[in-house]
Amino acid sequence: MGADRFRLHRPLRVLAAVAAAAVILGAGCLSADLSKDAKVNAGVLECLPPGTKAPTSVARAVWFPNASGFESADNTGRGYMTGVVALAGNRLWFMTWDETLKQYEMRHVVEVLPAIRVEVVRGGTASMLVVQSRNRSFDGYELMNGGQMGSDSEATRSLCDSIQALRLKSPEPDS
Numbered sequence: 001m002g003a004d005r006f007r008l009h010r011p012l013r014v015l016a017a018v019a020a021a022a023v024i025l026g027a028g029c030l031s032a033d034l035s036k037d038a039k040v041n042a043g044v045l046e047c048l049p050p051g052t053k054a055p056t057s058v059a060r061a062v063w064f065p066n067a068s069g070f071e072s073a074d075n076t077g078r079g080y081m082t083g084v085v086a087l088a089g090n091r092l093w094f095m096t097w098d099e100t101l102k103q104y105e106m107r108h109v110v111e112v113l114p115a116i117r118v119e120v121v122r123g124g125t126a127s128m129l130v131v132q133s134r135n136r137s138f139d140g141y142e143l144m145n146g147g148q149m150g151s152d153s154e155a156t157r158s159l160c161d162s163i164q165a166l167r168l169k170s171p172e173p174d175s
Contacts, residue, residue, distance in 0.1 A: 032059040032155040034084060047095050047104035048153050055086040055093075057162055059143045059155050060115055063094045063108060068130055069139035070123030081107060085141050090170065092131065094141070110139050112163050113170060117142020118162045126151040129160055 005018070034040045035058050044058055064080045067073040073080065083096035084104070090113045095104040112118060116132040121140075129141040142157065145152045 017060065025152065031163065032061070032143035032145055033158070034058045034060060041074070043083060043097075043104050044088075044093075047106055048086070048088055048093060052091075052093075053089040055088040057087040057159050059085055059152070059159060060146070061094065062142045062144060063086040064128070064140035065108070065140070066138055067139065068132070068138040069121040069129060070126060071138035072138075073128070073140055082144075085143070085159075085164075087112075087159060090166065092139075092141070092163075108139070113167060115167075118160060118163050118167070120153075120156055122153075125153075127153040127156040129156050129163075131163075 035055070037058070040059060041055065044055055048055075060081050060082075063085065064073040081094070081096055083094060083095050086093045086095070090111060091112045092112055093106065094108040094110075095106050097103075098105045110131050110133060114134045116134060116136070118129070118131050119142065121128045121130050126142065129143065130173060131139045131141075133139070141156075141159075143152045144150070145158045
């Protein structure tokens with residue numbers, strides 16, 4: 001009788017597993033772009049220093065300090081952080097959510113105008129925005145889709161294009 005009961009419930013378990021996978025994958029289809037999310041933007045604006053221009057782009061991201069691509073992301077010894085990255089003015093601002101304070105906390109800022117290079121680096125199906133600063137340090141940002149199950153290549157390319165357009169419009173003078 002126990003084996004019969006298992007057989008009857010087995011299709012229900014399979015159905016539940018398929019439903020759970022569909023929910024996870026469906027959530028993963030959401031874009032990394034949070035630019036139109038009023039609640040997120042209000043929190044990001046609150047975190048930015050007074051006088052900073054409003055962000056033109058805000059996205060879910062994983063920041064890899066000192067990473068020049070996926071192969072180096074695990075070898076930096078500095079780990080990674082999840083949060084949001086915002087392009088505001090001529091800087092990329094990375095911040096994390098502080099659950100206790102219910103607000104964003106600034107973690108890292110990169111000036112993009114004087115950067116040596118800004119590019120999208122690929123690793124399989126994943127994409128990473130890599131910024132090499134004038135001091136030769138690297139910052140890698142993997143923009144994550146809504147379910148944080150994978151890279152959002154389209155949002156990564158869009159952010160890179162926005163930075164490149166900003167750099168063309170306001171080039172840094174040669175030092």
